[in-house]
Amino acid sequence: MMNKLEKYCTEEIEAIKATTFMFQLHECAFFDKIKFREFLLCIKSLTHYYLENGKTKYYETILCGIVDSFSYIMQLFYCHLDPGDLYLIENYHDIKGEISSYFEDMRLAIRNLIAVTSDSNDLDKRNAKGHYEPQKENFNKTQIFEDFDFTNFWKDSQYARSQYVGNPPNDELIAGVERELGYKLPASYIELIKQQNGGIPAKTCLPVGNNRTKVITGIFGIDRNKPYSVCGEIGSRFMIDEWGYPAIGVAICSCPSAGHDMVFLDYRECGPLGEPKVVHVDQESDFKITLLAENFESFIRGLKKDGFM
Numbered sequence: 001m002m003n004k005l006e007k008y009c010t011e012e013i014e015a016i017k018a019t020t021f022m023f024q025l026h027e028c029a030f031f032d033k034i035k036f037r038e039f040l041l042c043i044k045s046l047t048h049y050y051l052e053n054g055k056t057k058y059y060e061t062i063l064c065g066i067v068d069s070f071s072y073i074m075q076l077f078y079c080h081l082d083p084g085d086l087y088l089i090e091n092y093h094d095i096k097g098e099i100s101s102y103f104e105d106m107r108l109a110i111r112n113l114i115a116v117t118s119d120s121n122d123l124d125k126r127n128a129k130g131h132y133e134p135q136k137e138n139f140n141k142t143q144i145f146e147d148f149d150f151t152n153f154w155k156d157s158q159y160a161r162s163q164y165v166g167n168p169p170n171d172e173l174i175a176g177v178e179r180e181l182g183y184k185l186p187a188s189y190i191e192l193i194k195q196q197n198g199g200i201p202a203k204t205c206l207p208v209g210n211n212r213t214k215v216i217t218g219i220f221g222i223d224r225n226k227p228y229s230v231c232g233e234i235g236s237r238f239m240i241d242e243w244g245y246p247a248i249g250v251a252i253c254s255c256p257s258a259g260h261d262m263v264f265l266d267y268r269e270c271g272p273l274g275e276p277k278v279v280h281v282d283q284e285s286d287f288k289i290t291l292l293a294e295n296f297e298s299f300i301r302g303l304k305k306d307g308f309m
Helices: 004-014 021-028 033-053 059-079 092-114 158-163 171-181 187-195 236-241 296-302
Strands: 205-209 212-215 249-254 261-266 277-282 288-293
Touching: 004 021, 004 033, 004 059, 021 033, 021 059, 033 059, 033 092, 059 092, 187 296, 205 288, 205 296, 236 249, 277 296, 288 296
Parallel strands: none
Antiparallel strands: 205 212, 249 261, 261 277, 277 288
């Protein structure tokens, strides 16, 4: 039998009752900020319950339902990039300034819920006081950029050091930048900035078919003190807020046009926790979006020197 917290979340996921947040969003196109906070608080309390008492048989159903609900919310946010879209939130302008914080709230809620131990009866995953200790991720880091030679990848110059290259990042800085952006940065990007925190690569051209190429001038790092960094003076938020670029993710590379085209990590399909694609956005062509690579590692591997053709 479901406990009260599970029942509350299930009612939100099903969106049948008119009093739920998801019903009002789906049926009335109204984003109730108070009910949204109540939904998040319930998820937080339920996560704590699972950590203390173990998962129930409803855990996976509820987790999948919450992920679907949050994906639907983000889809509605993205719909506002097209003024002609029929699926618009009625009070969007009242919540527009808080959307980045909503992204972060949803990201953390899902991350913490997923972090619940995979076996509710496995006491080995609890410490002597009975508290849950998160398990370390089990993956082989060599799979990221495996066999990729970073020797001479970066082009050194005084300009690069002053405008792009930041101090080596630590885990605290990475987490803080992700909170500020509202997106989980790709593991391959983090691996790259641990090699060097932003800069100008020696290879700056990417073929996109039909004998065409896209050219970048630099890759943003995460040092806020550098103008060309994701949270810097000329970073992702600046390009979206001041230049009008679509809020599809994170601006990650500058281009020779001095701001009139950019390379973005595109989270529209995967959501803020997923693996983003890499796209080119052209301001001069009404912000036309062109796919460059399925993921960031493929993008980096695809870079060529000027005159490669």
